Amino acid sequence: MGPPGAGKGTQAKRLVEAFGMAHLSSGDIFRAERASGSALGEKLAGYMDAGELVPDELVVEIMAKAVQDNDGPTGLMLDGFPRTVAQAEALDEQLASAKRPLDAVVVIRASDAVVVERITGRRSCPECGKLYHMTFMPPADDSVCDDCGVALTQREDDTEDVVRQRLAAYRQQTEPVVDYYRRRGEAELIEIDGDKAPDDVSQDITAALNNLPLGR
Numbered sequence: 221m222g223p224p225g226a227g228k229g230t231q232a233k234r235l236v237e238a239f240g241m242a243h244l245s246s247g248d249i250f251r252a253e254r255a256s257g258s259a260l261g262e263k264l265a266g267y268m269d270a271g272e273l274v275p276d277e278l279v280v281e282i283m284a285k286a287v288q289d290n291d292g293p294t295g296l297m298l299d300g301f302p303r304t305v306a307q308a309e310a311l312d313e314q315l316a317s318a319k320r321p322l323d324a325v326v327v328i329r330a331s332d333a334v335v336v337e338r339i340t341g342r343r344s345c346p347e348c349g350k351l352y353h354m355t356f357m358p359p360a361d362d363s364v365c366d367d368c369g370v371a372l373t374q375r376e377d378d379t380e381d382v383v384r385q386r387l388a389a390y391r392q393q394t395e396p397v398v399d400y401y402r403r404r405g406e407a408e409l410i411e412i413d414g415d416k417a418p419d420d421v422s423q424d425i426t427a428a429l430n431n432l433p434l435g436r
């Protein structure tokens with residue numbers, strides 16, 4: 221969990237390699253649906269481009285299926301889901317009926333100024349999904365992917381105005397999810413300073429996860 225631009229996607233990609241888990245990003249799943257040109261994708265785009273959360277009933281249906289389809293022996297890293305208390309309750313029910321534990325909730329904190337700078341400088345590869353930042357993690361050659369050689373793209377919702385909306389949605393609807401997990405006390409709640417450099421953030425998360433009996 222964490223505000224837009226805190227580094228959830230960047231860190232999730234590193235951690236799944238280190239821990240050998242599957243990675244499920246709700247934002248990536250929704251963007252793939254949009255790219256398919258479906259009516260559902262068009263509906264999702266309306267919310268995403270306005271910086272609003274997609275309504276719970278849509279999110280829970282899509283993510284419950286994604287979790288079920290990826291429920292392998294290596295475990296799952298969820299990125300961007302759940303983001304409301306209703307979504308967290310639905311996930312708890314699904315995990316309880318599948319007898320799967322939730323080991324940890326990692327919250328990456330980042331200040332608003334950092335977030336806005338990161339989001340407006342973000343680019344990604346349309347082929348492999350690799351993330352770049354034009355200042356902090358630039359590609360070697362101007363604006364093409366180091367691995368695929370194709371032109372990098374910018375997300376529709378990565379403008380400053382939309383980022384401010386996304387931050388407001390995070391504060392109002394997603395911060396209460398952190399308290400929800402704190403109160404329940406079943407999963408380890410790990411809070412990380414995301415303003416640090418990417419390698420330092422990875423180290424902090426890895427050290428915290430290495431202290432846990434994952435997959436109890």
Ligand code: AP5
Binds near residue numbers: 231299386418
């Ligand atoms: P989603 O795709 O999840 O976007 P987000 O939460 O706004 O997060 P971002 O992907 O923008 O940022 P990130 O934290 O992954 O940062 P990143 O690693 O890329 O969701 C998009 C939309 O879909 C939502 O607004 C909503 O409409 C909808 N949605 C999704 N899930 C939903 C749900 N469950 N319920 C309802 N609606 C939902 O890093 C950002 C940039 O910074 C990159 O350029 C990166 O290279 C750079 N960077 C990363 N870490 C560092 C660092 N430590 N130092 C310097 N630069 C860094």
